[in-house]
Amino acid sequence: MENPITIPKSSLDFLTQLKENNNKPWFEANKPNYLNELNHIENFAGALLQELSKTDVLETASGKKSVYRIYRDIRFSKDKTPFKTFWGGSFTRATNARRGGYYFHLEKGNSFFAGGFWGPNATDLKRIRSEFAHDPEPFRKILKSKTFVSTFGTLQGEQLKTSPKGFDADHEAIDLLRYKQFLIIKRFTDDEVLSPKFLEQALETCQNMRPFFDYMSEVLTTDINGGSIL
Numbered sequence: 001m002e003n004p005i006t007i008p009k010s011s012l013d014f015l016t017q018l019k020e021n022n023n024k025p026w027f028e029a030n031k032p033n034y035l036n037e038l039n040h041i042e043n044f045a046g047a048l049l050q051e052l053s054k055t056d057v058l059e060t061a062s063g064k065k066s067v068y069r070i071y072r073d074i075r076f077s078k079d080k081t082p083f084k085t086f087w088g089g090s091f092t093r094a095t096n097a098r099r100g101g102y103y104f105h106l107e108k109g110n111s112f113f114a115g116g117f118w119g120p121n122a123t124d125l126k127r128i129r130s131e132f133a134h135d136p137e138p139f140r141k142i143l144k145s146k147t148f149v150s151t152f153g154t155l156q157g158e159q160l161k162t163s164p165k166g167f168d169a170d171h172e173a174i175d176l177l178r179y180k181q182f183l184i185i186k187r188f189t190d191d192e193v194l195s196p197k198f199l200e201q202a203l204e205t206c207q208n209m210r211p212f213f214d215y216m217s218e219v220l221t222t223d224i225n226g227g228s229i230l
Contacts, residue, residue: 100213157181
């Protein structure tokens with residue numbers, strides 16, 4: 001990538017200021033700063049979307065469309081601060097044949113890229129578990145691969161304390177069957193986020209999610225006998 005788009009230090013600094021002044025009067029007074037920093041984030045997301053689209057099919061229309069609103073929904077929250085104190089966004093894979101999604105979170109001291117299945121519905125969860133019970137080895141192979149371990153470490157997400165209904169507690173794949181969420185996360189330091197290499201590293205991180213996504217897509221678009229359900 002020639003002259004990669006970078007994230008300036010000011011984009012993280014703005015969030016720190018917002019955290020200290022999380023109120024509407026301050027935000028309105030600093031709206032020009034916000035819009036300037038938002039533009040940097042949207043440009044970065046757009047550049048990443050363009051590169052990622054070379055190896056995946058995404059339905060997110062632009063970097064601008066990928067970035068979440070800074071305004072918090074406080075209707076049902078005890079925390080009434082009006083603004084998020086991070087830059088967040090996501091890229092959605094196109095059609096039901098491609099499962100999983102890419103998510104980014106940029107914040108001083110807490111930046112990461114993540115992907116996977118945050119709240120799989122009961123049908124999808126049952127299908128994934130039935131696949132693990134039938135043959136866990138293909139998924140274990142992905143989790144143990146050198147690329148997966150060096151990028152994401154281990155599979156993350158909420159797990160049951162006991163065995164899920166219908167599955168034996170001493171099943172060989174009980175460690176996988178207990179998962180209720182399937183998340184993979186790569187964290188970045190502030191120096192990495194602000195580096196000229198960050199776009200390249202972010203792209204590589206997303207691309208390294210693909211074996212995981214491809215496996216889940218295959219499982220969730222077929223029945224236990226491998227027949228298509230789309």
